[in-house]
Amino acid sequence: MHDHDHDHGHDHHERPASDSELRARALEALLVERGLVSTDAIDAVVAYYENDVGPQNGARVVARAWVDAEYRTRLLSDGSSAIAELGYGGVEGEHMVVVENTPDVHNVIVCTLCSCYPWPVLGLPPTWYKSEAYRARVVAEPRRVLSEFGLELDPDVELRVWDSSAEVRYLVLPERPAGSDHLGEEQLAALVSRDAMIGVARAGDAAGAPA
Amino acid sequence: MHDHDHDHGHDHHERPASDSELRARALEALLVERGLVSTDAIDAVVAYYENDVGPQNGARVVARAWVDAEYRTRLLSDGSSAIAELGYGGVEGEHMVVVENTPDVHNVIVCTLCSCYPWPVLGLPPTWYKSEAYRARVVAEPRRVLSEFGLELDPDVELRVWDSSAEVRYLVLPERPAGSDHLGEEQLAALVSRDAMIGVARAGDAAGAPA
Amino acid sequence: MDGAHDMGGMDGFGPVVADGAVFHGDWERRLFALTRVARTAEITAGHSRAVIESMPPVEYLEASYYERWMWGLEERLVRAGTVTHADVDAAVARGADGRAATGMDAELAGRALAAQQAGGPLPTAAEPAFRPGQRVRVRRMRPEGHTRCPRYIRGATGVIERVHGDDLLADAAARGERDPVEAVYAVRFRSDDLFGPRDEPPYRVLVDLWESYLEEPD
Amino acid sequence: MDGAHDMGGMDGFGPVVADGAVFHGDWERRLFALTRVARTAEITAGHSRAVIESMPPVEYLEASYYERWMWGLEERLVRAGTVTHADVDAAVARGADGRAATGMDAELAGRALAAQQAGGPLPTAAEPAFRPGQRVRVRRMRPEGHTRCPRYIRGATGVIERVHGDDLLADAAARGERDPVEAVYAVRFRSDDLFGPRDEPPYRVLVDLWESYLEEPD
Numbered sequence: 001m002h003d004h005d006h007d008h009g010h011d012h013h014e015r016p017a018s019d020s021e022l023r024a025r026a027l028e029a030l031l032v033e034r035g036l037v038s039t040d041a042i043d044a045v046v047a048y049y050e051n052d053v054g055p056q057n058g059a060r061v062v063a064r065a066w067v068d069a070e071y072r073t074r075l076l077s078d079g080s081s082a083i084a085e086l087g088y089g090g091v092e093g094e095h096m097v098v099v100e101n102t103p104d105v106h107n108v109i110v111c112t113l114c115s116c117y118p119w120p121v122l123g124l125p126p127t128w129y130k131s132e133a134y135r136a137r138v139v140a141e142p143r144r145v146l147s148e149f150g151l152e153l154d155p156d157v158e159l160r161v162w163d164s165s166a167e168v169r170y171l172v173l174p175e176r177p178a179g180s181d182h183l184g185e186e187q188l189a190a191l192v193s194r195d196a197m198i199g200v201a202r203a204g205d206a207a208g209a210p211a
Numbered sequence: 212m213h214d215h216d217h218d219h220g221h222d223h224h225e226r227p228a229s230d231s232e233l234r235a236r237a238l239e240a241l242l243v244e245r246g247l248v249s250t251d252a253i254d255a256v257v258a259y260y261e262n263d264v265g266p267q268n269g270a271r272v273v274a275r276a277w278v279d280a281e282y283r284t285r286l287l288s289d290g291s292s293a294i295a296e297l298g299y300g301g302v303e304g305e306h307m308v309v310v311e312n313t314p315d316v317h318n319v320i321v322c323t324l325c326s327c328y329p330w331p332v333l334g335l336p337p338t339w340y341k342s343e344a345y346r347a348r349v350v351a352e353p354r355r356v357l358s359e360f361g362l363e364l365d366p367d368v369e370l371r372v373w374d375s376s377a378e379v380r381y382l383v384l385p386e387r388p389a390g391s392d393h394l395g396e397e398q399l400a401a402l403v404s405r406d407a408m409i410g411v412a413r414a415g416d417a418a419g420a421p422a
Numbered sequence: 423m424d425g426a427h428d429m430g431g432m433d434g435f436g437p438v439v440a441d442g443a444v445f446h447g448d449w450e451r452r453l454f455a456l457t458r459v460a461r462t463a464e465i466t467a468g469h470s471r472a473v474i475e476s477m478p479p480v481e482y483l484e485a486s487y488y489e490r491w492m493w494g495l496e497e498r499l500v501r502a503g504t505v506t507h508a509d510v511d512a513a514v515a516r517g518a519d520g521r522a523a524t525g526m527d528a529e530l531a532g533r534a535l536a537a538q539q540a541g542g543p544l545p546t547a548a549e550p551a552f553r554p555g556q557r558v559r560v561r562r563m564r565p566e567g568h569t570r571c572p573r574y575i576r577g578a579t580g581v582i583e584r585v586h587g588d589d590l591l592a593d594a595a596a597r598g599e600r601d602p603v604e605a606v607y608a609v610r611f612r613s614d615d616l617f618g619p620r621d622e623p624p625y626r627v628l629v630d631l632w633e634s635y636l637e638e639p640d
Numbered sequence: 641m642d643g644a645h646d647m648g649g650m651d652g653f654g655p656v657v658a659d660g661a662v663f664h665g666d667w668e669r670r671l672f673a674l675t676r677v678a679r680t681a682e683i684t685a686g687h688s689r690a691v692i693e694s695m696p697p698v699e700y701l702e703a704s705y706y707e708r709w710m711w712g713l714e715e716r717l718v719r720a721g722t723v724t725h726a727d728v729d730a731a732v733a734r735g736a737d738g739r740a741a742t743g744m745d746a747e748l749a750g751r752a753l754a755a756q757q758a759g760g761p762l763p764t765a766a767e768p769a770f771r772p773g774q775r776v777r778v779r780r781m782r783p784e785g786h787t788r789c790p791r792y793i794r795g796a797t798g799v800i801e802r803v804h805g806d807d808l809l810a811d812a813a814a815r816g817e818r819d820p821v822e823a824v825y826a827v828r829f830r831s832d833d834l835f836g837p838r839d840e841p842p843y844r845v846l847v848d849l850w851e852s853y854l855e856e857p858d
Contacts, residue, residue, distance in 0.1 A: 020489050021449040026513035027496060028456050028520025030505060037459045038527035039520070041534040045455035048538055080543040091458075094541035095586065097608075112430030112572050114471055115487065124454070127441035130487040132697075136432040139574065140782050143622045148438055159625035163430065165570045166606045166630035167544065168586050194442075231707050232667040237731035238714060239674050239738025241723060248677045249745030250738070252752040256673035259756055291761040302676075305759035306804065308826075323648030323790050325689055326705065335672070338659035341705040343479075347650040350792065351564050354840045359656055370843035374648065376788045377824045377848035378762065379804050405660075423651035426644075426697075431782055433641035434697050479644075479652050483698045562796070564649055564835040577795040578780070617782040 054123035055194035057088045058171055061098075061121060062197065063189035066176045076100055079171065083121060093120030093169050099162065100173040101199070106157050107172045108146065108199030110138045111164040118169035122194055129198065139163060149200040172197050177204030265334035266405035268299045269382055272309075272332060273408065274400035277387045287311055290382065294332060304331035304380050310373065311384040312410070317368050318383045319357065319410030321349045322375040329380035333405055340409065350374060360411040383408050388415030424564060424573055426479035431574035431617065450488040452520060457495045462534040467502035470494055472568035472596035544587025550605035551633055552582045558609060559639040560631065568596035571635040575627075579639050580611040583628055591632050604633040642782060642791055644697035649792035649835065668706040670738060675713045680752040685720035688712055690786035690814035762805025768823035769851055774800045776827060777857040778849065786814035789853040793845075797857050798829040801846055809850050822851040 031037045061083055065072035075082035079096035083089060096118060099107040111117065112135045117125040128134055138145045142161050143153060153159060162170045174196040180188060195201035242248045272294055276283040286293035290307035294300060307329060310318040322328065323346045328336040339345055349356045353372050354364060364370060373381045385407040391399060406412035429435075445451045460466050474494040477485070485493065499505045552558055559579045560571065570592040586606045594602060613625045647653075663669045678684050692712040695703070703711065717723045770776055777797045778789065788810040804824045812820060831843045 020486075020492060021447060022517075023496075023510065023514055024449045024453040024456075024488075024492050025520045026518040027492070027499075027510055028452060029518035029523045030509060030513040031456070031460070031465070031499075032520060032523040032525040033518070035525060035527075036465050036504065037456065037463050038525045038530050039523065040526050040528060041459045041462070041531040042452060042455045042520075044531045044535045045458050045538065046451055048535055049455070050451075053538075090539040090541060091537070095543040097584075097586070112574070113428060113570060114474070124444045127443050127446070127487070128438050131438060131441075132429055132432075132435040132483070133438045136429040136435050137438070139627050140431040140617055141620070141622060142625055145438060155623040159623075160610075161625065161627045162608075163572065163627060163629045165572060166586070166592070166632065167589055168606065168608070168630050231704070231710060232665060233735075234714075234728065234732055235667045235671040235674075235706075235710050236738045237736040238710070238717075238728055239670060240736035240741045241727060241731040242674070242678070242683070242717075243738060243741040243743040244736070246743060246745075247683050247722065248674065248681050249743045249748050250741060251744050251746060252677045252680070252749040253670060253673045253738075255749045255753045256676050256756065257669055259753055260673070261669075264756075300759070301757040302755070302759060306761040308802075308804070323792070324646060324788060325692070335662045338661050338664070338705070339656050342656060342659075343647055343650075343653040343701070344656045347647040347653050348656065350845050351649040351835055352838070352840060353843055356656060366841040370841075371828075372843060372845045373826075374790065374845060374847045376790060377804070377810070377850065378807055379824065379826075379848050424649060425652040426650075431642060433782075433784075434643040434694070436696075476652070478654075480698060480701045482652075483701065562832075562834060562836045564651075564838070566651075573791070614780075616780060618780045620782070 049119075049124060053090075053120060055121075055192075055197065056189070057086070057123075058118070058121035058194070058197045059189040059192035060086055060185075061088070061171070062173055062192045062203070063185045065098075065173055066180075066188055067185050072173075075173065083171075088120045090120045092116070093118045095168045096121070096171060097168055098171045098173050099160070101175045103175070104156075104158060105160060106153055106199065107160045107162060107170075108138065108142060109162050109164065109170045109172060110135060112136070112139055113165055116164040116169065118171050121171050122197060126194070146200060149195070150205070151201055172199040174199075174203035177202070180204065260330075260335060264301075264331060266332075266403075266408065267400070268297070268334075269329070269332035269405070269408045270400040270403035271297055271396075272299070272382070273384055273403045273414070274396045276309075276384055277391075277399055278396050283384075286384065294382075299331045301331045303327070304329045306379045307332070307382060308379055309382045309384050310371070312386045314386070315367075315369060316371060317364055317410065318371045318373060318381075319349060319353060320373050320375060320381045320383060321346060323347070323350055324376055327375040327380060329382050332382050333408060337405070357411060360406070361416070362412055383410040385410075385414035388413070391415065423475060423567060423569070425475050426482045427475050428573050430572045445488070446486070453488050453492050453495070456520075457491055458538065459530070459534045460495060460499070462537045463530060465502055465504045466495070466498035468498045469568060469596040469598075470498065471592075473497050473501075475568060544589050544606065547585045547588045547605035550585045550607070552585075552605070552607060552636065554582050554584055556582045557639050558582060558607075558636040560609070560635055561637050563635075565593060567593060569593050569635075571631060572629070574616060575609075575611060575629055575631075578611055578615050580609040580615065580629075583608040583610040586630065589632070591634055593632075593634070602634070606630055606632050607636070609636070641693060641785060641787070643693050644700045645693045646791050648790045663706070664704070668704075671706050671710050671713070674738075675709055676756065677748070677752045678713060678717070680755045681748060683720055683722045684713070684716035686716045687786060687814040687816075688716065689810075691715050691719075693786060762807050762824065765803045765806045765823040768803045768825070770800045770803075770823070770825060770854065772800050772802055775857050776800060776825075776854040778827075778853055779855050781853075783811060785811060787811050787853075789849060790847065792834060793827075793829060793847055793849075796829055796833050798827040798833065798847075801826040801828040804848065807850070809852055811850075811852070820852070824848055824850050825854070827854070 079098040115130040191204045196203040290309040326341040402415045407414040560575045562577045589606045608628050611627045778793045780795045807824045829845045
């Protein structure tokens with residue numbers, strides 16, 4: 001990954017933010033003034049996605065699966081129900097499939113057509129996940145993309161790229177880091193990054209895209 | 212065809228012409244000042260494509276084929292040589308293939324990847340030929356596109372869309388208009404429009420895109 | 423429609439830029455929430471993904487993710503007759519700012535919040551035409567409207583990995599129709615069967631596809 | 641590379657706009673001629689189509705045809721070391737104008753003019769692998785660099801319509817290589833085999849393809 005754009009050519013995301021911001025604020029004002037939406041409703045939704053939803057939820061699911069073999073079995077056979085056991089569910093996570101990384105198999109998630117993402121367990125998607133480059137490239141040169149994230153896979157590992165093109169959402173169950181036997185569930189959850197649950201990093205790695 | 216753009220959304224060709232014009236003029240000045248190119252060379256090339264090359268050339272080829280059956284046979288079997296007989300040839304027309312419209316077969320030309328076009332016989336391409344819409348649509352919904360040009364084909368006519376994706380250039384030999392038996396070669400040539408030799412119009416039709 | 427949004431396998435977008443931010447600026451956060459609330463308030467018309475895909479290609483590519491959402495929200499408000507583009511232009515011109523506006527509706531707030539937590543998994547597929555392990559081919563097509571069958575797999579042969587369940591075909595949903603409801607599968611493709619031999623070791627791509635997109639290979 | 645330039649079958653560009661003009665403004669005419677003269681003067685480097693295709697997608701789609709040429713010309717002048725982007729920026733800043741510049745070089749003018757009239761047909765194919773009437777399939781691929789095999793036919797089966805002759809493979813030409821020289825064919829496809837059944841009567845699409853793009857069907 002690079003944190004700069006091409007030399008020759010403008011950065012196409014540097015469209016004046018102020019115009020969009022002004023229009024977004026005006027749109028909100030217009031709908032509130034007309035009584036069609038309310039600020040408390042907007043505030044409630046903002047707070048929900050700010051506080052109740054995020055990768056901390058997915059991390060708890062992963063940690064539970066690491067410590068509870070029966071839960072892990074349920075999680076892999078019926079993701080939606082097992083995730084609901086921990087109280088997570090809702091929009092963009094109605095039908096969940098959990099795919100397991102092992103020493104032989106590595107999974108990574110994308111949505112090439114828009115940017116579908118499992119909101120209840122991971123929150124809203126990071127910018128890189130929504131980028132043209134990620135959407136275009138990870139199905140066509142996934143090892144190169146993973147390598148740019150600092151993740152090098154052995155050539156023998158079966159790499160599986162999941163394109164979320166329907167109403168199913170995916171969560172990667174990363175491998176439990178070596179040497180984590182002494183850790184409790186909460187400590188284990190702290191090792192599970194958002195990027196590990198998308199599949200562009202390993203659990204316990206410092207690597208991955210900056211949050 | 213429409214001569215206006217979408218309502219909601221900017222016209223993406225209305226990028227300030229002045230910026231491009233200023234840069235083009237500056238680039239020319241820079242190269243002339245440094246003695247790398249010369250204004251007489253630029254003028255000579257401008258004059259060549261302005262005066263010596265254009266659809267009038269293709270029209271003479273077509274008219275000759277209409278009045279001379281042996282020429283027509285040579286034209287269809289070896290386009291480059293037959294066209295050279297009339298003195299036409301050169302860049303973007305080195306290898307010419309002529310395809311014949313009949314009551315049963317209609318041909319139309321495109322270049323989906325850039326805008327390849329038979330310069331020696333048709334001159335430089337019109338804007339619509341270079342447009343995204345034409346390049347995208349004529350291979351996928353050709354009858355609808357032809358209909359927008361005012362050309363309705365019988366459903367039984369075999370429509371053949373030629374995508375000029377290599378170094379071969381195509382010229383359509385249109386059908387000779389009915390009732391043109393009394394006309395001489397020069398008068399016939401006057402009936403042959405550029406659009407008829409691309410295949411989006413018939414010879415003798417007033418229809419087709421405005422020049 | 424086969425538009426600029428269909429990016430799988432495309433080239434020219436450069437490297438993945440390391441930006442892990444979920445929002446850039448507070449206005450994106452509020453625009454996201456506004457869009458969710460507008461859905462609950464039922465003041466929009468049209469299918470959100472289909473509308474965003476109808477953006478002119480340059481605008482789509484130029485826009486950031488939430489700029490696309492904003493474009494789509496405004497368009498769907500206009501289609502519903504809730505506002506006009508001129509209304510929004512006028513609101514911008516007079517400097518209307520949602521931060522200064524206040525309107526309370528506890529009932530709407532409750533419903534909007536509940537809507538975020540609603541929904542459940544797809545029902546088990548009633549009559550799936552294909553079974554796990556079966557070879558299938560993706561139909562070649564050029565859909566006029568919205569579809570969830572990406573271009574990079576058209577005509578390719580793969581294997582049914584799993585049957586997810588039954589769901590309303592996305593193409594029909596975008597047209598406002600209620601059927602067909604049909605099986606959705608994860609289909610597994612070998613990378614060679616999509617993109618030919620590459621300089622990377624072979625891998626698998628798994629794509630979720632409605633039954634209508636699939637056919638039996640020759 | 642599979643970029644924004646590869647438009648066959650794409651959607652979202654609206655109707656064909658009825659503009660029959662060859663040039664919009666005199667600067668386009670002179671820019672066209674300048675590009676031709678620069679080629680004769682051998683002051684550029686790189687393959688013109690490949691360079692234009694390397695434009696960032698938004699810029700490519702936003703640019704008019706001769707704006708793309710200008711972008712490509714400047715880029716190839718820079719790659720040759722003839723000028724720098726800063727040189728051009730400076731020339732723009734000081735208002736340099738080709739209309740005010742005069743530089744005569746009758747010899748270059750003669751060569752530039754002669755170059756427009758040069759060239760001849762492809763040599764007959766020496767060892768074509770396929771014969772007219774034979775069924776062929778377009779390889780699935782994702783080329784890193786320039787190619788002349790458009791996306792909309794990948795994986796489709798067609799029939800050899802004619803053998804045009806031998807030519808240097810465009811992909812290799814763009815890399816500055818001199819081989820392989822191989823047969824180029826017109827390949828005929830049924831519209832159904834490209835895009836599935838449509839609401840238009842079936843038609844044929846004929847695409848010129850180098851032998852490397854083709855394989856025998858199963």
